[in-house]
Amino acid sequence: MADTAVLRQRAPERRREPGPPRGAGVPAGLLRTARPRQWIKNVLVVAAPAAAGELFSWYALGRLALVFALFTACAAAVYLVNDARDAEADRAHPVKRHRPVAAGQVPVPVAYVAGGALGVLGPVVAAWLCPPAVAVVLTAYLAMQLAYCVSLKHVLVVDLAVVTTGFLMRAMIGGLALGIPLSRWFLVTTGFGALFMVAAKRYSEAVQMAGKAGATRALLTEYTTGYLRFVWQLAAGVAVLGYCLWAMEEGGVPHTSVLPWRQLSMVAFVLAVLRYAIFADRGTAGEPEDVVLRDRALALIGVVWAAMYGLAVANW
Numbered sequence: 001m002a003d004t005a006v007l008r009q010r011a012p013e014r015r016r017e018p019g020p021p022r023g024a025g026v027p028a029g030l031l032r033t034a035r036p037r038q039w040i041k042n043v044l045v046v047a048a049p050a051a052a053g054e055l056f057s058w059y060a061l062g063r064l065a066l067v068f069a070l071f072t073a074c075a076a077a078v079y080l081v082n083d084a085r086d087a088e089a090d091r092a093h094p095v096k097r098h099r100p101v102a103a104g105q106v107p108v109p110v111a112y113v114a115g116g117a118l119g120v121l122g123p124v125v126a127a128w129l130c131p132p133a134v135a136v137v138l139t140a141y142l143a144m145q146l147a148y149c150v151s152l153k154h155v156l157v158v159d160l161a162v163v164t165t166g167f168l169m170r171a172m173i174g175g176l177a178l179g180i181p182l183s184r185w186f187l188v189t190t191g192f193g194a195l196f197m198v199a200a201k202r203y204s205e206a207v208q209m210a211g212k213a214g215a216t217r218a219l220l221t222e223y224t225t226g227y228l229r230f231v232w233q234l235a236a237g238v239a240v241l242g243y244c245l246w247a248m249e250e251g252g253v254p255h256t257s258v259l260p261w262r263q264l265s266m267v268a269f270v271l272a273v274l275r276y277a278i279f280a281d282r283g284t285a286g287e288p289e290d291v292v293l294r295d296r297a298l299a300l301i302g303v304v305w306a307a308m309y310g311l312a313v314a315n316w
Contacts, residue, residue, distance in 0.1 A: 026107075029100030030114055033083050034076035040289045041170060042071045047190065048175030048182055053313040060178055066129060067177045071170060074122040074138050078145040080115030084108045085149055119146075133176040141169050156222060160198055160231065167194030185246030192239040196273070197288045199232035200280035207283030232280055236273050243269050262312035268305035275301060 045067050049055045055064075083090065083101040090102035100106040119142050127135040144152075148162045171190040175182050206225050247266050275298045279285040292298055 026105070026110060029105035030080070030111070033080055033100050033106060033111060035079050037289065038075065038079070038287070039072050041167070042068050042075065044167065044170035044190075045071060045174035045177075047171045048180055048186065049178055051183075051186060051309070051313070052175070052180045054178055054180055063130070063177050064174055067126075067134060067173055070122045070126050070130075070134075070138060071141075071173065073118045074142050075145075077115040077117075077119035077122070077142065078149065080111045080118070081146060082149045084111035084115065130177055131179065134173055137169055137173050137176060141166060160195065160202070163198045164191060164195040167191075167198075183246060183249070185242050185249060188242035189239055189246055192235045192242060196232050196235035196239055196280075197276070197285070199228055199235055200276070200285040201287065203228035203232060203280060204283045204285045232277075236277060240270055240273055260312075261308045261316075265305055265308035265312065268301055268308055272298060272301045272305060 046055060046064055049060055049064060054060055080101075083099055086096075087101045087108055090096040090099055093102075096102060101108060101111050123135045123138045123142070126138050144162055145166060148159065152162050153159045168187065168191045172182060172187070174180075202223065203225060206223060206228060244266050247262050247269075275295070276285065276291060279291050279295070285291055292302065
């Protein structure tokens with residue numbers, strides 16, 4: 001009896017795999033699959049109106065709130081379809097296996113139906129309430145992202161371009177909704193800034209998953225860390241150059257502010273890129289919103305930059 005007791009004490013305890021939260025049903029699972037934390041990316045819809053100083057009116061705020069909601073619905077549709085397609089592969093991933101669809105909290109058919117409904121709702125409402133260009137961009141975003149889920153995410157370089165274009169569309173759609181002309185340097189800065197963050201995230205994933213089984217992003221085994229490092233360094237350089245040219249572009253408008261805030265904002269922008277590059281170099285640059293929110297210095301630099309550019313727009 002004593003020997004049996006000792007053996008029981010020495011027997012290793014089985015670790016219980018965490019499953020879906022207790023009491024959580026399909027609606028809660030659908031909400032989690034829609035990635036509420038990712039919705040912060042859709043704040044980019046205010047980028048063009050804010051840069052043009054066209055943000056502070058009830059009409060603009062109402063229109064941008066609607067565009068934000070529509071883009072969020074379309075992005076959620078993509079997440080739902082993507083998780084439904086990747087359910088089997090996600091179950092082999094140490095983190096993604098806890099996603100609601102992979103964990104069985106949300107049935108795969110339900111995810112497909114919810115994703116399809118949101119995917120149809122977004123462009124239809126946009127065509128009804130917004131300028132035609134907004135519906136076109138949302139439709140193009142859905143088509144591109146669904147093609148990415150099906151096949152494009154397996155094509156080298158194209159996968160980076162598709163994800164980057166998704167960020168660029170977010171930045172463009174606010175200007176299109178309000179009829180604001182988009183500066184070429186604004187588009188260059190936004191596009192290459194997005195590529196910088198996307199490549200940094202891929203580089204971090206490649207570093208963290210090196211030598212580990214269960215990677216669901218197949219292209220991580222085809223990209224080399226050296227190549228991904230080259231991409232994010234190149235993109236960072238072009239983004240900084242584009243922003244400097246954008247900030248120095250006077251456009252024939254005289255400035256009577258106390259200080260050249262728009263030009264001074266270049267310092268904050270460069271510091272933000274350099275700070276973000278620390279995490280990229282370490283291989284810890286995951287989701288952009290997580291990097292910004294968890295690093296106080298980077299968040300502070302962002303606030304200073306926003307204040308400087310706001311003063312420039314207000315011509316104070």
